[in-house]
Amino acid sequence: MSLLARIALLAVVFVDLIGQGLVFPIINELIMSAHLDFLPTATSMAERHFYYGLCIGIFFLAWFFGAIYIAKLSDSIGRKKGIIICLLGSLVGYLLTILSLFMNSLWLLILGRAISGFTAGNQPIAQAAMVDASKDDQEKSRNMGLIVAGISAGMVAGPIIGGLFSDSMFVGHFASLKLPFYIATLLIAVTIILVQKYYFDTKAPEQDTKIRVSDVFSQLFRIRKKPIVARLFVAYFAFMVANNAFFIFMTNYMTSRFHVGLFGTNLEMVVLGLALAGSSIFLVGPVLKRFEKITVVSVVTFIMAICPLGFIYSPDPAYCLVFIALFYLAFGVAYPAILNLFSGSVGETEQGWVMGVTTAGFTLAAGISSLVGGSLMAISLNVPFYITAAFALLSLILIQLTWRIKAIRDLAEV
Numbered sequence: 001m002s003l004l005a006r007i008a009l010l011a012v013v014f015v016d017l018i019g020q021g022l023v024f025p026i027i028n029e030l031i032m033s034a035h036l037d038f039l040p041t042a043t044s045m046a047e048r049h050f051y052y053g054l055c056i057g058i059f060f061l062a063w064f065f066g067a068i069y070i071a072k073l074s075d076s077i078g079r080k081k082g083i084i085i086c087l088l089g090s091l092v093g094y095l096l097t098i099l100s101l102f103m104n105s106l107w108l109l110i111l112g113r114a115i116s117g118f119t120a121g122n123q124p125i126a127q128a129a130m131v132d133a134s135k136d137d138q139e140k141s142r143n144m145g146l147i148v149a150g151i152s153a154g155m156v157a158g159p160i161i162g163g164l165f166s167d168s169m170f171v172g173h174f175a176s177l178k179l180p181f182y183i184a185t186l187l188i189a190v191t192i193i194l195v196q197k198y199y200f201d202t203k204a205p206e207q208d209t210k211i212r213v214s215d216v217f218s219q220l221f222r223i224r225k226k227p228i229v230a231r232l233f234v235a236y237f238a239f240m241v242a243n244n245a246f247f248i249f250m251t252n253y254m255t256s257r258f259h260v261g262l263f264g265t266n267l268e269m270v271v272l273g274l275a276l277a278g279s280s281i282f283l284v285g286p287v288l289k290r291f292e293k294i295t296v297v298s299v300v301t302f303i304m305a306i307c308p309l310g311f312i313y314s315p316d317p318a319y320c321l322v323f324i325a326l327f328y329l330a331f332g333v334a335y336p337a338i339l340n341l342f343s344g345s346v347g348e349t350e351q352g353w354v355m356g357v358t359t360a361g362f363t364l365a366a367g368i369s370s371l372v373g374g375s376l377m378a379i380s381l382n383v384p385f386y387i388t389a390a391f392a393l394l395s396l397i398l399i400q401l402t403w404r405i406k407a408i409r410d411l412a413e414v
Contacts, residue, residue, distance in 0.1 A: 002198070004194075004198040005198050005199045005200065006130075006146070007194070007198070008191070008194040008195045008197075008198045008199040009126045009129055009130060009150075009195075009199060010126075010146060010147075010149070010150040010153075011150075011190075011191045011194050011195075012083055012087070012122045012125075012126050012150075012191060012195060013122065013123055013126050013147055013150030013151055013154065014150050014153050014154040014157070014187075014191075015087070015090070015122075015154065015184070015187050015188050015191050016086075016090070016120060016122045016123055016126075016154065017123075017150070017151045017152075017153075017154025017155050017158065018154045018157055018158040018161065018184055018187065019090065019094075019116060019120070019154075019158070019184065020154075020155065020158060021154060021155040021156070021157065021158020021159045021162070021269045021272075021273060022158035022159065022161055022162040022180050022181075022184055023097070023113075023158075023162075024056070024248075024251060024265075024269070025159055025162055025163075025251055025262060025265035025266050025268075025269060026162055026166070026177055026180065026262070027052065027055050027056070027109070028052060028251045028252055028255055028265055029177070029255075029261070029262045029265065030101075030109075030177070031048050031051050031052045031055065031106075032048050032049075032052060032252065032255050032256065037104055038101075038104050038106070039051070039106065045256075045378070046378035049252070049256075049374050049375070049377040049378045050374050050375055050378065051106065051374075052252055052374055053248075053370045053371055053372075053373055053374015053375065053377070054110065054370075054371065054374060055106075055109060055110055055113055056113075056248050056366075056370040056374075057366075057367050057368075057369075057370030057371040057374070058110050058113055058114050058117065058367075059113040059114065059116060059117040059120075060117060060244075060363045060364075060366035060367035060370055061117070061363070061364075061367035061371075062113070062114040062115070062116075062117030062118040062120075063117040063118065063120045063359070063363040063366075063367075064360055064363035064364045064367055065118060066117065066118035066119055066120065067120075067356050067359040067360045067363055070082055070085065070086060070119070070125070070356075073085075078201045079125050079126075079128060079129040079132070079199075079201050080195065080199055080200065080201050082125045083122055083125050083126070083129075083195055083199070084192065084195060084196070085119065086119045086120065086122040086125070087119075087122065087188055087191060087192050087195070088119070088192070089115055089116065089118065089119020089120075090116055090119055090120070090122075090188050091185060091188050091189070091192075092115055092119075093112045093113065093114075093115040093116025093117075093119070094112070094116070094181050094184055094185045094188070095112075095185065096108060096109075096111055096112030096115060097109060097112035097113070097116075097181055098178055098181045098182070098185075099112075100112055101177055101178050101181075102178070117363075123147070123151070123359060125355070126147060126150075127147055127339065127343075127355045128351045128355045129199075129201075130143035130146065130147060131143065131343055131351045131355070132201075132348075132351065146280075147336070147339075148276060148279070148280040148284065148332055148335060148336050149277060149280040149281065151276060151280075152273050152274070152275075152276030152277035152279075152280055152332065153273070153277060154273070155269060155272055155273030155276060156269075156270055156273030156274055156277060157273070158184075158269060158273075159265075159266035159267070159268075159269035159270050159273070160266070160270060161180050161183050161184065162180045162262075162266055163262065163263060163266035163267075165179040165180045165183055166179060166180055166262065167262075167263070220357060220360055222353070223357060226345070226346065228345040228407050228408060228411075229342065229345050229346065229354060229357065231402040231403060231405070231408060232338070232341055232342055232345060232403070232408070233357065233361060234398055234402060235395050235398035235399045235402060235403060236338060236342075236358065236361055236395075237361045237364075237365055238391045238392075238394045238395035238398055239297075239301060239304075239334075239338070239391075239392070239395040240361055240362045240365035240366070241365040241368070241369055241387070241391040242301075242304055242305070242387075242388045242389075242390075242391040242392035242395060243304070243331060243362075243365075243388075244362070244365050244366040244369040244370075245308075245369045245373055245384045245385070245387045245388040245391065246304075246307075246308055246311075246327060246384070246385065246388040247272075247366075248366065248369055248370050248373065248384070249373050249377060249384040249385070250268055250311070250320075250324060251265040251268055251269070252377065253311075253312070253377075253381050253384075253385070254268060254317060254320060256377070256381055257381055258317045258320075260317055264317065267321070268320075268321065268324060271321050271324050271325050272324055272325075272328050274325070275324070275325040275326075275327075275328035275329045275332065276328050276329075276331070276332040277332075278329060278332075279328070279329045279330075279331075279332025279333050280332050280336070283329070283332065283333050284332065284333055284336050287333050288333075288336070288337055288340075292409075292412045292413055293337040293338075293340065293341055293411070293412035294399065294403050294404070294408070294409065294412045296333060296334060296337050297334045297337055297338060297399060298396060298399055298400070300330040300331065300333055300334035301334065301392050301395050301396045301399065302392075302396055303326065303327070303330040304327055304330055304331065304388070304392040305388075305389045305392035305393045305396065306389075307323045307324075307326050307327040307330075308323070308327070308385035308386075308388040308389050308392075309385070309389055310322075310323040310326075311323040311324070311327075311385060312381075312382045312385045338358075339355075339358060340411075341408065341411050341412060342354050342355070342357070342358050343355070344411040345408075345411060369384070369387070373387065
């Protein structure tokens with residue numbers, strides 16, 4: 001795979017993650033701020049928490065339904081066509097989001113989020129494309145690290161774009177909550193051109209191109225016939241519930257408790273992205289080269305159980321940022337290790353499927369966390385973070401109970 005092809009794939013992951021780093025703080029501001037006209041002024045805080053969880057949850061649940069379908073589609077029609085379909089869907093989703101801001105329409109915003117979510121399958125396709133181009137296990141680990149680097153860059157760039165272009169201090173009278181979405185739309189258009197011009201499939205598509213609605217579930221249920229994937233998935237799902245409960249509600253928590261505003265929530269996302277970037281650049285390679293993967297994931301999961309408790313008991317927003325950084329420094333090491341285990345558990349012809357399964361697990365966990373957590377935050381701001389700690393500990397227990405078999409230990413060796 002050429003350097004430009006790798007850059008095109010990293011651009012795909014980059015614009016995919018910009019959507020979360022850029023959109024989440026703005027949605028949080030739109031829904032939680034009583035000073036804006038997006039929701040009626042009389043909307044209660046309990047309703048605002050619910051609507052926030054609904055907006056985020058719809059995005060992730062739509063992503064869940066689209067993830068396996070589009071990943072399987074990419075196996076059949078080729079990675080390139082699958083990526084282009086996803087990018088076009090993101091383009092439409094952003095345009096609907098911009099329209100919702102003009103019309104102050106919550107339901108149009110939700111529709112835009114749903115379309116963006118259903119076509120947000122680029123990350124597993126890019127992962128599968130990187131795997132297709134990997135010559136050995138070491139290169140595969142490096143390529144998975146590049147994917148995390150693209151994720152972290154998107155997570156950093158998203159809130160920076162959102163913060164700069166929505167603040168009159170930086171762009172004067174051009175500033176608005178709509179302008180960041182125009183920038184993101186432009187970046188997606190550029191990425192479409194890069195992929196079209198420089199990326200070419202390195203693996204021939206499968207002959208069977210029939211994709212049915214039932215494939216959304218049958219492809220996920222296929223893990224029952226893959227005992228190693230099934231063992232990995234159970235602990236992975238708990239791990240992702242912990243990650244998503246923390247990620248989705250940290251901005252909402254900081255806004256509600258410390259009233260940090262859009263600047264503060266964007267800063268959280270920047271810290272998160274920098275932590276992921278630092279982890280992927282400085283930690284992933286040395287750590288995975290020296291320690292076996294089960295040990296790495298176990299230690300990281302324990303750290304992820306402690307950080308949310310430090311986060312909610314911090315007396316100052318600055319301390320909260322420290323625990324966000326620690327949480328995602330740890331997560332950034334574990335995630336490539338877990339992806340590598342999943343990838344190694346199947347053959348070359350099933351890479352698209354297994355990467356789709358990992359994304360489906362992530363998005364289903366995020367959707368459930370969003371919908372449940374939004375209602376629970378109306379009871380107590382701390383509940384999602386107790387859930388984070390509990391599921392991280394559950395994941396740690398499941399890793400010790402289900403991953404200590406020879407087949408997985410062989411995959412986990414240095």
